[in-house]
Amino acid sequence: MGRKKKKSDKMDDDNIVVERVFNEKGKSLDDLLKQIVKQALSIK
Secondary structure: OOOOOOHHHHHHHHHHHHHHHHHHOOOOHHHHHHHHHHHHHHHO
16 A cells, blocks of 8 residues: 555545544435425525
């Protein structure tokens, strides 16, 4: 595993951290998305 980390690898790590934070708050991204979709549909 001697290859250098690219900038995109760092971004992937950041995304994993963000997802972990969401999950720890008890609201999965799935629920969040469903909520946003519901709100968007009810605005029409």
